[in-house]
Amino acid sequence: MRLFTLAFLLGSIVMLCGCDLLPEQKYTANNVVARPSATESGMMWGGDQAKIVANIDSVVIECIPIEKVKNESSTSKSRGNTEYEIAASASVTYSIIDQKFFKDITLFKSLEPAVIFEAMTASGVVIGQSRGTVRVIENGSVGKVSAKIMGLTREEIKRIKRVEARWEYGR
Numbered sequence: 001m002r003l004f005t006l007a008f009l010l011g012s013i014v015m016l017c018g019c020d021l022l023p024e025q026k027y028t029a030n031n032v033v034a035r036p037s038a039t040e041s042g043m044m045w046g047g048d049q050a051k052i053v054a055n056i057d058s059v060v061i062e063c064i065p066i067e068k069v070k071n072e073s074s075t076s077k078s079r080g081n082t083e084y085e086i087a088a089s090a091s092v093t094y095s096i097i098d099q100k101f102f103k104d105i106t107l108f109k110s111l112e113p114a115v116i117f118e119a120m121t122a123s124g125v126v127i128g129q130s131r132g133t134v135r136v137i138e139n140g141s142v143g144k145v146s147a148k149i150m151g152l153t154r155e156e157i158k159r160i161k162r163v164e165a166r167w168e169y170g171r
Contacts, residue, residue, distance in 0.1 A: 033162040034059040034088065040166035043113060045105070051098035052136065056115060059165045062087045063157065084152040088117040090165040092134050092143040102138065111136040114168035115145045119152070122161040128152055131168065 036056040044050040063086055070080035092115070096102045105111060112133040119128045132147035149163075 032061065032063075032160055034061040035162065035164055036090070037164045037166035040169070043167045043169075045111075046098060046101055051101040052094065052096050052111070054092055054094035054113065054134075054136065054167075056090050056165045056167070057093055058091045059117075059163065060089050061163050082154060083150075084154070084157040086117075086119055086128070086149040086152065086160070086163060087146065088130070088149065088163055088165065089144060089146040090115055090117070090132075090134075092145060093141060094136050094143065095141060096136070096138065099138075102136075106138075115147070116166050116168050117147050117149060117163060118166070119149050119160045119163050121159045127156050127160055 036059055041056040043054045045052040063084055066083045066085060068080035068083060102111070112135050114131050114133050117130050117132070118126045120126055128149040128151070130147035130149045132145040134143040134145040136143065145165075152160075
């Protein structure tokens, strides 16, 4: 009975955290939903008549603990705190509807729209964010974008319930 209770308690600790915090286990994102933004995962270029369209289709994440050493000398090390990073990747699909428009806008600069990854609490408060870009190429239709949300504390990582990817509009 005690073993069951201990297993149940340990399971509850892991389930309540944004990342597994038990050192003997692999650190993964637990109970954190990774998804494209419900309202900002689509993008189009070209005005009222879309000439290029893109969508963020899926998002995956991993939680990475970073052990910080407090004091280090040639004879001893003193353990410091642990910070956490969330590595996030999103799959993007796009379609170039008007080839001339694409060639015109990429004559001097490539088309590399930015994706923002936001780590949020259950109520939608953004605790951390990061930015990555995806390159739209002439004969392509898919892309991948990645970023790291860095410098999160143990208390912050516990509160994260979702990571959303959205386009950075207006750039």
